Amino acid sequence: MSNTNGNGTIKGITPRIGFYICHCGHNIAAMVDVEKVQKFVASLPGVVVSRDYKYMCSDPGQELVQKDIKELKLNRIVVASCSPLLHEHTFRRAVEKAGLNPFFFHMVNIRENVSWVTDNREQATAKANALARAAIQRVFFHKSLETKKVPINPDVLIVGGGIAGIHAALTIANAGKHVYLVEREPTIGGHMAMFDKTFPTLDCAACILTPKMSSVKNHPNITLWTYSEVEKVEGFVGNYKVNIKRKPRYVIEELCVGCMDCIDACIYKEAKYPDEFNQGLSKRKPIYIPFPQATPQVVLFDPETCIDFKSHRCKKTCIEACDRKAIDLKQVPEYKEINVGTVILATGFKTYDAEKSPQYGYKKFPNVFTSLEIERIVNASGPTNGEVLTKEGNIPKSVGIIHCVGSRDEKAHKWCSRVCCMYSLKLAHLIKEHTGAEVYNFYIDMRTPGKGYEEFYDKLMNEGVHFVRGRVAEVTDWALIPEEEHKLTIRVEDTLIGVVRRIPVDMVVLAVGMEPREDAQDIRRMFNISCSTEGFFLERHPKLAPVSTFTDGIFIAGGCQGPRDIPDSVAQAGAAAAEALSLISAGSIELEPNTASIIESFCSGCKSCIPLCPYSAISFNEGTKKAVINEALCKGCGTCVAACPSGSIIQNLFEDEQIFSEIDGLLKFAGIELEEMEVVNA
């Protein structure tokens, strides 16, 4: 099939195409013979100029295109370089600046799709030729298009009230914009609230976090919904409609002042249910507050354990005790619907389940703890009021900290969780400070990149903490010598001295790594974003757009994007807030004009397109008996276009003839029809 007619004009316009192939330093040029492609494209019909250049995306590269547009009166531009997902906008802007409609531009991906994935120069060049030819044929059919601008609702939704969500919320609220902060747990604070001290400065986590938590609670621009979950998200950048479920606390939030009289009055005199905040190391009652500085300061009921919910036969002493009448055992979930323009996801991470690495004996030996449990144990407000004790109630004389539990492990997660080396050092310091015990760190590599981090490691070495390089083979209670009796023995190959050692300790701490939350996949589906291979949320570009996603208006920050520590989470949260604010400040965003429209004269009125549209953008005009597409609702998927039996729907940027010509261009053999082309040119 040929899309060009004999004299190379289309619908009366003679295409004057400029083709530019980028070397991308050596990234492309090392595998693709750019000069050959340049020459090949120069021989194609309609091509006025064909050039190769070291870096097309650079200013001089863009200026090259702009100069040619003006001097050679080019009306179509094709650039063969990296992925359009990276630089399509760059080149469109450049083309537009030169006075040409930006949609007369087309980009060929010869880096991610060719040079980086091919190891044969000849084949890579042939593939680049084919892709370039397809683009040249396609760009003939491009049309001048106008972008559609949509206004940005200035309200922002932040999902997750850990340190990242808190910081982002405060940044945006301080800029005078309204924030809805939605947190699943009964309190904000996230993982950071559980920590005792923070590395490397050893300032107390609560001291730096709780003021921010109360700022969130009191900020006039923040609507804080804890114990709430996002149920449904609809819409697109600038105009998202979000449904939120507020789970019942059985306590009226506005009335409760957090006096906790009800907790004292509970019919259970003793707390007997595991306290989630303390990692199950202490007990709570069916009516409880997660921790003393919980924000908001509101108690809640656990219907699973409250007698009244189970048997309806409780004396309800709690209700009697509340003089503000805040308890409402008949509370039902409340559903909120909000409209926001942008969303920041800061849903955090989960720690690795140490039971999945049975060699370390977690849950098998009572004195094997996870790092998060130890955080609570060393914490002054924790289950032991800061006393580090074994399960038997003794002060440990020796403690082993095992690094990389669940990280850098083919059997668990391959990635480095980035924080474990540093928090292990911190815990070593705190345990030594609290107990005076001998502390052993078993590490594979010490990873301490960060401001003041290496210095902290140095300090620990001077404090007399022992460091053993080697991955621990197992933790066992099988004593071989009297010194190992009633102790846990850590068996490890010390790779620095090349000896297998057995080190008996009283307590073992497992430095568990960070992994995506169990429902990360559900969240990503809901917000229409992607996850990386590991299951963390995928950023738009690892370096240049680290907090953006492929869905406009959805940003990510903190541990949900990958393992990171507090300073990095805060920095990312600030970046995400800035991205949201920049959209809000602009007031509107330009959308890709790839919407579909109907050629009325061709439409037979069969209505087959109408049920296909997921956005109900297509309706039927009973008067004209034709289908009508509401462009404001169309998101540009093109499903209706593919289904239309009479070919009466066209999708901008992806028109049938554009794609047909692309198919045709891809399949012509380089070489064979070069002669053909010369004939056409003659």
Added chain:
Amino acid sequence: MPNPEKKEKKFEPKIVAFFCNWCTYTAADLAGVSRLKYAPNVRVIRIMCSGRVDPQFILQAFASGADGVLIGGCHPGDCHYSEGNYKMLRRFRLLQRVLKVLGIAEERCRLEWISASEGDKVKTVINDMVEKVRNLGPLSIPAKMSDIDEEIKELEKEINREEVPQHA
């Protein structure tokens, strides 16, 4: 000019791929960024959604000389546009029947769900498909079509030759 000797040595299939912008195209980019090497026979056309793939695109690709067509979309439930991939799946099933009738082997047309994180799957799917299509050999519809055209011309000539004396 392609070297005819070399061509005989090993048949290199030409495969046209339609990758959706959000999942499979992004995965192909990831494969690139991860420097995964795979067979160079697949040439990708980017579309916004696998739902945009008109069965005509596939037929046209075969008619223009493709030995195989690969369609890549988001996993079920993951479509950026809710359900474009299901629409594609529906069409694909119907098209498979048509292709069977046309004598085009099933392996020549393949639909795969590849999410943005599955750079590795891009590689394995492409390598696998190239291998399978290579074993099937060239489809060469354009050549067959021109043979048929020639045949028709010959037949026409023959008919004309026979008809001339009758009228004379």
